Amino acid sequence: MDLLSRHASSAALALALILPCSPALGAGAVDARADAASTLPALSHAPATVAQREGQLRRIEQLQRTGKRSDARRLIPLLRDPDAQVRERAEHAIWTLWGRSGQAAVDRIFRTGVAQMGRREINEAIESFTIVADTMPGFAEAYNKRATARFLVGDLVGAMDDCQRALELEPDHFGSLAGYGHIYFRLDDMDMAILYWRRALAVNPNLDSVARSIDAAERILRGRGRLQT
Secondary structure, three states: OOHHHHHHHHHHHHHOOOOOOOOOOOOOHHHHHHHHHHHHHHHHOOOOOHHHHHHHHHHHHHHHHHOOHHHHHHHHHHHHOOOHHHHHHHHHHHHHHHOOOOOHHHHHHHHHHHHHHHOOOHHHHHHHHHHHHHHOOOOHHHHHHHHHHHHHOOOHHHHHHHHHHHHHHOOOOHHHHHHHHHHHHHOOOHHHHHHHHHHHHHHOOOOHHHHHHHHHHHHHHHHOOOOOO
């Protein structure tokens, strides 16, 4: 199997990794969410004392439990925090918040689609995510997950359309930016793949697999005489 084929296969597996969804918010979560959200911006620029770091981690966890989808944007700056644990917790919280539609019935269908992806029932997952997207067209993660599923069944045009829609709704969606890169890689357009992967890293520099994907694409370009060492 050549480098392009190997990378396309590993990219498909990487795209299939779906982080678990969070449960719907209970009553009384609004005040806790507001407290966590209001203090995160200040902490993200504060000196990294032990007490501040621990407080920041608690607030990230609290926002992950109680926050709304729109709160994910508050966590994006923390993806560049000097502390590795803060970066990791922030990324996980962002995925959790992105997966929260705000409607319990929609969330149930969305979680069904995620479970179907986990069981490799890809066509069924596409149907579930389509129901979610049709019901709630402003829910970016429905398009991102459907893009993943469509990529896995070889529907690259559909996957690209879904990535674009997700990015229109969530411009910092590093998952969709990375997904765009995998699609262009599969289409053998290394330049565009690298462009989108770099955009993903610009938002979230912790995506080691994306950095490796850039290296793979650059090796291919060098092999074609298109990139100088």
